[in-house]
Amino acid sequence: MRVVAIIQARMGSTRLPGKVLKDLGGETVLARVVKRTRRATLLDEVVVATSILPADDAIARECEALLVACFRGEELDVLDRYYRAAQKFAGDVIVRITSDCPLIDPELIDAAIRSSLDQKADYASNSLVCSYPRGLDVEVFTADALGRAWAAAKGEYQRSHVTPYFYENPELFNVISITGKADHSNYRYRWTVDTPEDLELIRAVYKHFGNRDSVRWIEVLELMEAQPELAALNSHVRQKTLREG
Numbered sequence: 137m138r139v140v141a142i143i144q145a146r147m148g149s150t151r152l153p154g155k156v157l158k159d160l161g162g163e164t165v166l167a168r169v170v171k172r173t174r175r176a177t178l179l180d181e182v183v184v185a186t187s188i189l190p191a192d193d194a195i196a197r198e199c200e201a202l203l204v205a206c207f208r209g210e211e212l213d214v215l216d217r218y219y220r221a222a223q224k225f226a227g228d229v230i231v232r233i234t235s236d237c238p239l240i241d242p243e244l245i246d247a248a249i250r251s252s253l254d255q256k257a258d259y260a261s262n263s264l265v266c267s268y269p270r271g272l273d274v275e276v277f278t279a280d281a282l283g284r285a286w287a288a289a290k291g292e293y294q295r296s297h298v299t300p301y302f303y304e305n306p307e308l309f310n311v312i313s314i315t316g317k318a319d320h321s322n323y324r325y326r327w328t329v330d331t332p333e334d335l336e337l338i339r340a341v342y343k344h345f346g347n348r349d350s351v352r353w354i355e356v357l358e359l360m361e362a363q364p365e366l367a368a369l370n371s372h373v374r375q376k377t378l379r380e381g
Contacts, residue, residue, distance in 0.1 A: 139249060140227030141173050141182045142218055144298075145235035146211065147191045151331045156235045157194060158335055161347030165329055166195065168238035168342075170204050171349045175242035178249045179231065185221045187211035215295045219286040222279050229253070230282055232275040232298060236329045238338055241353040245274050251314050252276040258309035259302035267316040269360075271327030272353055274314075275299050281309055325360055326370050333370040340366055 145156045145166055152158075156166040163171075166184070173182050183205045186195040192208070199206035207224060209217035222230050231249060233240055244262060252260035258281035263273040281302065285294075289301040302309050329335050344359060345351040360367050 137228050137253075138180045138226055139178055139229045139231065140222065140225050141176070141179050141231040141233055141245070142207075142221050142225075142227075143169055143173060143182065143184045143233045143235050144214055144217070145184055145186050145192075145195050146189070147194060148189075148211070149330070152329065152335065154194075155329050155335070157198060158329070160238055160335075160339060161342040163347075163349075164198060165238050165335075165338075166198055166235050167202055168349060169233065169235050169240055170202050172238070172240050172242060173233055173245065175350070176231075176245035176249070177242070178246045181205065181225060181227075183207055183221055183225050184235070185209065185214075185217050187217070212292075213295045215286055215289055215298045215301075218298050219282055222282055228279050230277055230279060232277070234273070234328075237271045237273065237327065238329065239271055239327045239341070239351075239353060239356055240274070241272055244268070244272055244353065248274040248276050248314055251312060255312050256310065257312040259299065260312040260314055261299070261303070262314040262316070264303060264311070264313040265315050267318070268353070269325035269327050269357070271325075277302060284308070324371065325357070325367055326373060327356070331370065331373050333373055337366060337369040340369070 147154050149155050157164045160168050184199050185207045186192040188208045189211050196206050207221040209220050259277040261275045285301040294300045303311055
């Protein structure tokens with residue numbers, strides 16, 4: 137059983153162009169995501185999947201610097217990009233991570249993988265029922281399920297967001313929702329990077345912890361509760377819907 141994490145990344149962003157290569161405490165946002173993902177113990181390989189656009193040559197160069205595998209495919213059909221990357225790197229189980237979540241937690245990645253395997257899920261996610269701050273999302277699915285979704289999904293948003301076909305068709309897949317022991321989603325904390333305000337917050341968090349990659353998500357939660365002015369930095373930012381892209 138080969139478990140491969142695929143981190144999707146591209147330079148294009150409507151609200152913060154080039155966000156994945158922005159500086160975050162002396163490293164790029166992408167580097168933070170890669171290094172934190174690599175800390176998960178149940179992964180066999182970590183891959184960055186970007187597009188074939190010339191603008192994304194910069195991401196390929198960053199992957200070389202990070203010594204992480206890079207796959208290049210379709211820009212907008214990210215489902216196709218994942219399918220072909222999974223084939224190339226022989227993944228039996230695929231973990232989907234997005235490159236704009238530099239606080240992604242390896243313990244939560246391992247927990248999602250373990251739950252998926254234990255329950256023989258086709259698709260498992262800790263974001264179907266939100267019990268964590270946004271930016272800690274982990275999705276796990278089998279290569280077989282990915283192939284079926286790749287062949288059947290027709291909606292543009294289904295192709296660009298990779299996984300909607302799974303949870304929109306629970307009669308076709310064994311879909312598992314992973315929830316935390318306590319519901320922290322009501323805090324409405326936003327730990328993803330999509331706007332300058334998001335980046336300001338995440339930079340402040342990293343600075344507080346000495347720019348360590350090893351800080352645990354629960355430590356960040358404790359910081360946010362102790363210093364509510366941090367959450368105020370991006371509390372007004374509206375999360376885009378799937379159909380908005």
